[in-house]
Amino acid sequence: MTQFQWRKFAFFDKELLREPSNASTTRTASSSKLSISNANERLKDISISCSSAGKGFVLLGSTDGSVYVIDRSFAVDSFQAYTNDVSNMVQLKQSNILVTGGFDSLENAAYVKVWNRDRMDAIGQPILLRSLRAYPGKEVKPVRISALAVHENLTLMAVGFVDGTIVLVKGDVSKDSGSKIKTVDQRPHEEVTGLHFRPSSKEAILYMTTASKVWTYEIAQKNEKLNQIVNDKGCRPRCGVLSDSSQDYQLIVGCTDAIYFHQIDSRGQCLVFEGEKMMMLWHKNYLITVSKDNTFASSTNAPIGGLTAPRELFVVTVYDIHNKFIAFSGSIPEVKEVVCEWGSIFVIAGPNNHIFQLKEKDTQTKLDILFRKNQYDMAISLAKTQQYDKDGLVDIFRQYGDYLYNKGVYESAVTEYIKTIGRLEPSYVIRKFLDAHRIHNLTAYLQELHRRGAAKEEHTTLLLNCYTKLKDNDKLEEFINHENDVDFDVETAIRVCRQAQYFEHALKLAKKSGQHDWHVKILLEDLHKHEEALSYISGLDFESAKSIFITFGKQLVDSEPQATTVLLKKLCTDFGVDPMTGQRFRAEPDDFIKIYVMQPEYLIDFLEHMTASLNKLNRVVYNTLFELYLQAYSEAIDDKLKFDQDKEDSLESSLENSLPQMKIADPEKRVISLEQKAMALLRNKDADYDMDHALILCQLHKFRDGILYLYEKAQLYKQILKYHMDHREFEKVIEICKAHGETDPSLWRDALVFFGKHEANCHDQLKYVLGVIEEQELIPPLLVVQSLAQNTDVKVGTLKDFLSRKFQQQVARVSEDEKQIAAYKKEIESMRTQIHQLQTEPKRFQAIKCFRCTERLEMPSVHFYCDHSYHLHCFETYSENDECPECAEKNRKLMEILQSLQNKSELHQQFHNELSKATSDGFAVVARYFQHGVFD
Numbered sequence: 001m002t003q004f005q006w007r008k009f010a011f012f013d014k015e016l017l018r019e020p021s022n023a024s025t026t027r028t029a030s031s032s033k034l035s036i037s038n039a040n041e042r043l044k045d046i047s048i049s050c051s052s053a054g055k056g057f058v059l060l061g062s063t064d065g066s067v068y069v070i071d072r073s074f075a076v077d078s079f080q081a082y083t084n085d086v087s088n089m090v091q092l093k094q095s096n097i098l099v100t101g102g103f104d105s106l107e108n109a110a111y112v113k114v115w116n117r118d119r120m121d122a123i124g125q126p127i128l129l130r131s132l133r134a135y136p137g138k139e140v141k142p143v144r145i146s147a148l149a150v151h152e153n154l155t156l157m158a159v160g161f162v163d164g165t166i167v168l169v170k171g172d173v174s175k176d177s178g179s180k181i182k183t184v185d186q187r188p189h190e191e192v193t194g195l196h197f198r199p200s201s202k203e204a205i206l207y208m209t210t211a212s213k214v215w216t217y218e219i220a221q222k223n224e225k226l227n228q229i230v231n232d233k234g235c236r237p238r239c240g241v242l243s244d245s246s247q248d249y250q251l252i253v254g255c256t257d258a259i260y261f262h263q264i265d266s267r268g269q270c271l272v273f274e275g276e277k278m279m280m281l282w283h284k285n286y287l288i289t290v291s292k293d294n295t296f297a298s299s300t301n302a303p304i305g306g307l308t309a310p311r312e313l314f315v316v317t318v319y320d321i322h323n324k325f326i327a328f329s330g331s332i333p334e335v336k337e338v339v340c341e342w343g344s345i346f347v348i349a350g351p352n353n354h355i356f357q358l359k360e361k362d363t364q365t366k367l368d369i370l371f372r373k374n375q376y377d378m379a380i381s382l383a384k385t386q387q388y389d390k391d392g393l394v395d396i397f398r399q400y401g402d403y404l405y406n407k408g409v410y411e412s413a414v415t416e417y418i419k420t421i422g423r424l425e426p427s428y429v430i431r432k433f434l435d436a437h438r439i440h441n442l443t444a445y446l447q448e449l450h451r452r453g454a455a456k457e458e459h460t461t462l463l464l465n466c467y468t469k470l471k472d473n474d475k476l477e478e479f480i481n482h483e484n485d486v487d488f489d490v491e492t493a494i495r496v497c498r499q500a501q502y503f504e505h506a507l508k509l510a511k512k513s514g515q516h517d518w519h520v521k522i523l524l525e526d527l528h529k530h531e532e533a534l535s536y537i538s539g540l541d542f543e544s545a546k547s548i549f550i551t552f553g554k555q556l557v558d559s560e561p562q563a564t565t566v567l568l569k570k571l572c573t574d575f576g577v578d579p580m581t582g583q584r585f586r587a588e589p590d591d592f593i594k595i596y597v598m599q600p601e602y603l604i605d606f607l608e609h610m611t612a613s614l615n616k617l618n619r620v621v622y623n624t625l626f627e628l629y630l631q632a633y634s635e636a637i638d639d640k641l642k643f644d645q646d647k648e649d650s651l652e653s654s655l656e657n658s659l660p661q662m663k664i665a666d667p668e669k670r671v672i673s674l675e676q677k678a679m680a681l682l683r684n685k686d687a688d689y690d691m692d693h694a695l696i697l698c699q700l701h702k703f704r705d706g707i708l709y710l711y712e713k714a715q716l717y718k719q720i721l722k723y724h725m726d727h728r729e730f731e732k733v734i735e736i737c738k739a740h741g742e743t744d745p746s747l748w749r750d751a752l753v754f755f756g757k758h759e760a761n762c763h764d765q766l767k768y769v770l771g772v773i774e775e776q777e778l779i780p781p782l783l784v785v786q787s788l789a790q791n792t793d794v795k796v797g798t799l800k801d802f803l804s805r806k807f808q809q810q811v812a813r814v815s816e817d818e819k820q821i822a823a824y825k826k827e828i829e830s831m832r833t834q835i836h837q838l839q840t841e842p843k844r845f846q847a848i849k850c851f852r853c854t855e856r857l858e859m860p861s862v863h864f865y866c867d868h869s870y871h872l873h874c875f876e877t878y879s880e881n882d883e884c885p886e887c888a889e890k891n892r893k894l895m896e897i898l899q900s901l902q903n904k905s906e907l908h909q910q911f912h913n914e915l916s917k918a919t920s921d922g923f924a925v926v927a928r929y930f931q932h933g934v935f936d
Helices: 022-028 030-044 363-372 377-385 392-406 408-417 425-434 436-451 456-470 473-481 490-499 503-512 516-526 530-538 542-559 560-575 588-594 602-611 618-648 652-658 661-665 667-683 691-702 704-712 718-728 729-739 746-757 763-776 783-788 796-840 870-877 888-917 924-929
Strands: 012-017 050-056 057-062 067-068 075-082 086-093 097-106 107-121 126-133 145-150 158-163 165-170 180-186 191-198 204-210 214-218 225-228 240-242 251-254 259-262 268-273 277-283 287-291 313-320 325-333 335-341 342-349 354-360 861-864 869-871
Touching: 012 030, 022 191, 030 067, 030 075, 030 354, 050 335, 050 425, 050 473, 057 086, 057 335, 086 165, 097 145, 097 408, 107 145, 107 158, 107 392, 126 729, 158 191, 158 204, 158 729, 165 191, 165 214, 180 214, 180 870, 204 240, 204 251, 214 503, 225 325, 240 277, 240 763, 251 277, 277 335, 277 783, 313 335, 313 342, 325 354, 354 718, 363 377, 377 392, 377 652, 392 408, 392 425, 408 425, 408 436, 408 456, 425 436, 425 456, 436 456, 436 473, 456 473, 473 490, 490 503, 490 516, 503 516, 516 530, 516 542, 530 542, 530 560, 542 560, 542 588, 542 796, 560 588, 560 602, 588 602, 602 618, 618 691, 704 718, 718 746, 729 746, 746 763, 763 796, 783 796, 783 888, 861 870, 888 924
Parallel strands: 145 191
Antiparallel strands: 012 354, 050 057, 057 067, 067 075, 086 097, 097 107, 107 126, 145 158, 158 165, 165 180, 191 204, 204 214, 214 225, 240 251, 251 259, 259 268, 277 287, 287 313, 313 325, 335 342, 342 354, 861 869
């Protein structure tokens, strides 16, 4: 590629730093302008021999041996480094170390000196760390230094001479001790024009150039290996430069016909930039070249920038190698040096060493220039090189896309819009391509939107609609198969395919993406393949199959009841084994009862299988099954009645045409079968049904056996008795009273009242009940009379014998009570006499034995009025207080009775007092005292 094929842009502003006019000086009083004036004054008479820059300073070497230091404000300082010229200079980037090479006329030898610019001596000159006679050997030769290179870690330094000698210094180059000096190469009559250490290599690499060759040295710990790069073109001094990491630290060599790039062991690209190269530098990502301008004769050159007519004119060109454009190209007279510092390029030129500054425009300004020229490709490349943020890049892609869209280059516009995905709102692009003629471009954008996972539901809908509009079945098939890892909303895609009547595609997509609900839905609602749906469900995992049955079970039962019931039985009993726990997968049957709304017979079959196969089921299962039994039982009863009625009317043939065959065949057997099933369910100990619910159902459907069984199971004997009474089943009434009368004697009283009301029809049962009541004394005679008195038809003769016997028993009891009263009176009189004697007469204790140990009494002893005597030690052992040990328990019980009677007496009196004073809520007083047992 030649220079003329590269686009040129003015990305640098050239400015001559000169002394301001008096007016501007007076008006602004700018210190920086005054510093520039001072710098121009200090530099105008020196003869510059070399330059370097780094650590915020620009350094210039002169032929008189001085080093001039220029800071950011253009203040100039200097120090004397050599007696003769300073031929080479290297300012390190990572440390403020300056290495200079020059010739000392006093010693008649070339010296390399290492300066520490962070430290100054008494006269303000940098500290000299080391002064090294550069040329090896004992014999001093006046050979001048032509090239100098120092590694940034200060462990290597290479010095090249005009006679082709290369000296390598290993070790700390800033110290006299600890380093080794070695001649690594010597090429008579070939001046060393350049030396460069390549960073970021495992082994230290030194590039060496002469006017005709390019060489590399691999510098190891012990020796060096020389390699010649296949190139018969070298370069003149200062026309070789090392690039940065963006170009992989290649050595760039400038020749008259072209610029050559070199890797470690081979030659790289070649750029045909013609012109006699005088100087080359690398700045940021730019290559700077200084070439002679031979287009103008020196005699015809006009003054430039107010300067006198130059003797020579040079072209300074700034190349962007990566983006392949020229960022600046301009003519400057008599270029002496070019240095790069403070983000700018400084050119020292002219007979008075004037300073030209090439100041780079900011990135946005450069982009604006490119946008005005519609150079969007170059703008994108430049933005990437300048580490532009993603939002900025997206904006450039958008502008480029808009430019192409307006020009009608729609495919290329879509390509640029695709690069904005993730940052630019997709609707901005979609609106541009909604026209029917642009549907292919819209499809391409939407496909990429899905591939990058940035599509939303509406984007999937739009893309699939594009496929269906285009009738592009191949693309639709590819989209469904995910062959290019497209990311999209599967449910939306299925929904769109169904709407467009692409049922098979929707089915395939649902199956591939594991959308089991959609798969079954399509089979049932769109394709009406119910058997295939059941087959698909049977192959699913447990959770998926359960979920689908809950959702679509009603449709499956309505269309394929038998096959659905078979699969559902498997789902609820044994649908595989959990590999983690080893337990069998089993769904709860009560979750699927609702799907059998219009299929009671199949629901009975399903629930019967569940109750037979499983022990512990939800109560709803048993309740539902029992209800189904009773509903079928009621229907069977009705059918039986119709069957019997029609049989009597001799319309049997008509009946066969109007009733289902199952019910006509033998309705009596069906009734019996359902009764047996219902009772078996009620008697099943494992059946956890709701008794109240079951009882209500039995009463609703008039299921006699169930009613009586549930009454008995709930111990509702009165309800059983009432049921038989309501049905005038006299013998059953007697049986119930016999069976449960001991547990609940009130049954006999209810039976007495019942039979008393029907005495005319059940005289024998009434007499039997009276006999039991009399024998077991269950009811007082008065209550018996009151119960029978409610029926005026009961004759007195029915109660005559009963009352006679009761009166005789009462007379006998009264006589017995009178005898007992007389005995109590006699005993009380005796006790009173004894108390009187104890109070008025002395008591003689004549016991001779201890009542506790039965041993003979000895003194000391203890005697009580109750005639009990004890040894003192026996009394102390068995007595808890001063009472007689033998009578203490009896006396304590008597005292408790007396205390209780006294407390009740007081409570009764207190109760009556409070009740008489209660004005609003007397019932609360009664309730409170009832709690304390006042009425017991």
